[in-house]
Amino acid sequence: MxxxxxxxxxxxxxxxxxxxxxxxxxxxxxxxGPRPGHGAAGPAASDYVDIKDVPPSPDPAPAAGAAASTGSAGSVVVECGRNEEGHYNEDNLVVSPGLRAGAHHTHAYVGNLSADAMSTDASLSAAATSCTGGDRSTYYWPVLRRTDRPGSRPHETSAGHGNAGEILPEASVRVEFRGNPVSEVVPMPRFLRGMTGDAVAFTAGTGADVRARWGCSGSPDRSTTRYPRCPAGDRVTRTLAFPSCWNGLDTAGAGHRSHLLFPGAGGVCPRGTFPVPELRLTLAYEVPAGAPIALDSFPEQRHSPTTDHAMFVNAMTDGQMAGVVDCLNTGRDCRA
Structure with a gap:
């Protein structure tokens, strides 16, 4: 016993x-803390590149055809500020309407000052806007942070999911519409939804939908899909070009992409689609040389720069959109 x-x-x-x-x-x-491969980890050292090591980019623009809507120039810049109002939330009206905090990361906005997950066409139409010409469209993207500084303001700490650090304010935001190099453009329908980029590119295993290009203000001929290390005095830039070939029927589509496609390499729209003004967002940031930066992302995406993306909802009036189309189709440079 x-x-x-x-x-x-x-x-x-x-x-x-x-x-x-x-x-x-x-x-x-x-x-x-997080281990390599953990959902909240990243960015990795390989996500950064010295801009001097990025080769100059060939000019991707095809020669304008006789019926082009761009002529020798042709663009419309919409003056919407740089989010001086501090419009941030964790919503995504295009991808997850009606779902609060559905983005799981923080977005910054210009344009419509009411935009959030609960917005409707009617509420967007009635809201105030940061755009000086009265455009009530909403334009938004994931914030960029300095990860070596803790965030303390509510919009810096509310996202969770591994998104932490001081949010870098945009030093400038350029909202621009361009024409098509081979034909005239037709008006976007009111309340057209659009997106560019791929928020899950890191785990997707393909770069097919990676669209954002990063760069430095002093090297406009160089762009990369990685976070650039810029010389002192340069601004870090993000350029997000949207698809511009509309199916003529829908303001939204399956996967938020099927109704609005990118043109081919020569600028020709796929069969069954029509060229509309191409939206291009260009963002710039003051980043001290060598400071660590990271996009807000889903945890498993590890803040990869390839996950950069942006969305918009066109809430221009028919008259405002007609002005954009007329400017582009006559090859002028305009401000709205």
Missing amino acids: GNERRLLTLVVCLVLGGGLLLAAALGASRAA
Whole structure:
């Protein structure tokens, strides 16, 4: 009986000891923070590149045809500020309408000052806007952060999911519409939804929908899909071009992409689609040389720069859109 008691005591001690060791190991792991490959990790060192190591980009623009809507120039710049109002939220009206905090990361906005997950066509039409010409469209994108500085303001700490750090304000935001190099453009329908880029590009295994290009203000001929290291005095830039071939039927589509496609390499729209003004967002940031930066992202995307994306909802009036189309089709440069 004594031997059995001693054996039982030994077994209990071994079990308790193993549990304590496991708890200690787990505690140490949590205290050490995210490990490589953990959802909240990233960016990786390979996500950065010195802009001097990026070769100059060939001019991708095809020669304008006789019926082009761009002529020798042709663009419309919409003056919408640079989010001086501090319009941020974790919503995504285009991808997850009606779902609060459905983006799981923070977006910055210009244009419509009411835009959030609960917005409707009617509420967008009635809201105030940051655009000086009265455009009530909403234009938005994931914020860029400095990860070496803690965020303290509500919009810097509300996203969670591994998105942390001081949000970098945009030094400039350019909202621009361009024409098509081979034909005239037709008006976008009111309340057309559009998106560019791929928020899950890191895990998707394909770069087919990666569209954002990063660069430095002092090297406009160089662009990359990685975070650029810029010389002191240069601004970090993000350029997000949207698809511009509309199917003529829908203001939204399956996967938020099927109704609005990118033109081919020569600028020709796919069969069954029509060229509309091409929206291009260009964002610039003051980033000290060498400072670590990271896009807000889903945790498993590890803040990869390839996940950059942006969305818009066209809430221009028919008259405002007609002015954009007329400017582009006559090859002028205009401001709206």
